[in-house]
Amino acid sequence: MSHVLHRDLKRSLPVAVKGEGAYVIDSTGKRYLDASGGPAVSCLGHSHPKVIAAIARQASELAYGYTLFFTSPAMEKLADRLVEQAPDGLDSAFFVAGGAEAVESAIKLARQYHMERGEATRRLFIARRRSYHGNTLATLALGEDVNRRAPYEALLAPVEHIAPCYEYRDRRADETAEQYGMRIADELDAAIRKLGAENVAAFIAEPVTGASLGAAPPVPGYLKRLREICDRHGVLLIFDEVMCGMGRTGHMYACAEDGVTPDILTMAKGLGGGYAPIGGLLAHRRIRDAIAAGSGVLKHGTTYSGHTLSCAAALAVQDAIAEEGLLENVRKMGGLLRERLNECFGQHPQVGDIRGRGMFLGLELVADRETKAPLDPARKTWLRVREAAMERGLICYPGGGCIDGKQGDHIILAPPYNLTEAQVGEIVEKLGAALAATAA
DSSP, X not given: OOXXXXXXXXXXXXXXXXXXXXXXXXXXXOEEEESSHHHHTXXXXXXXXXXXXXXXXXXXXXXXXXXXXXXXXXXXXXXXXHHHHSOTTEEEEEEESSHHHHHHHHHHHHHHHHHXXXXXXXXXEEEETTOOOOSSHHHHHHSOOHHXXXXXXXXXXXXXXEOOOOHHHHSOTXXXXXXXHHHHHHHHHHHHHHHOGGGEEEEEEOSSBOTTTTSBOOOTTHHHHHHHHHHHHTOEEEEEOTTTTTTTTSSSSGGGGGTOOOSEEEEOGGGTTTSSOOEXXXXXXXXXXXXXXXXXXXXXXXXXXXXXXXXXXXXXXXXXXXXXXXXXXXXXXXXXHHHHHHHHHTTOTTEEEEEEETTEEEEEEOSBTTTTBOOOGGGOHHHHHHHHHHHTTEEOEEEEOTTTSSSOEEEEEXXXXXXXXXXXXXXXXXXHHHHHHHXX
């Protein structure tokens, strides 16, 4: 018996012992093409020599320096790199150990910003239905992932939720994509007025919605309208790019494609590429200035904030992305993967929608393509697809409940940025075999 408290105590997992590029190898020697990077984490694949060397070098010099006492070259250089590539105005970085911590930090930073400016009544947050922002109590409250929230509902703080950007199911036949985006964005304006603008601290959204909605992208003009509404009411705009950011969409920051700058941007996953646990946020200079002119003290921090070794690993990951031209490869191979998915599954009776950006793509599975009728949730097709894909040596990231928390099956593909054309073909072939095996 394993003494690890595994996530699923009723099934045994293969034992991963080695990684080679886009592949994970288990203890039997079986190779799995990692077409999702776990949950969109392994952006460089596995065993990248430059990153391994950087980690070894940093470990030999200094593994950990507590950020209440010291800064470090690794942390300073990583902050410089991220700010240099960020939308104008985002000029301060703060690092933590993962995505949920990054979002928690954003919540606290938004609250402190308003308090420093004498607007202490601004304490409420607005988010979107069918979103996911992390698995701590505060971040679960922000997200509306029904399955993850259910056991802890009694412990969660109240958060106002508005419609997600889910064009496949929610755009009406009589409206354009732009009109749909304006309609659902205006729900934010209504929510702020309902709560009272003087009481609202921030609105948070994933630019491309990840785990809960299967890589659903924003429609044209939608993010811009959210920015306008937040500015009108003095509400901070937080973009959660933990899953969709750090190059995953073909842009270092997903929101850059839409030309919209948030007040706070959270990141993780592709920041360190799985080589070390790290997350972080970028804050607009107006937030830094408000704190500097007020208390001068950021009232937040954790033991592993700005962990020296993790910052060095993340910097090496970002160096590799730049030096190897991987954003261009994300756009090129992501485009090819999207093209091949459309060719093979565009008329597949079980695939209703193929969506996403770059190497962050989703397929929504249905019982009927014409009516968009969802699959019977009791069959857990999403789980069966995952298991069938694993049997065939493919790792993908399916999920259930994207419609209402119960109905709606989807698959996310988020392969490494250095994916090859041959591996694109392998993904599509093995995914097709997995879908065929679960069609009955």
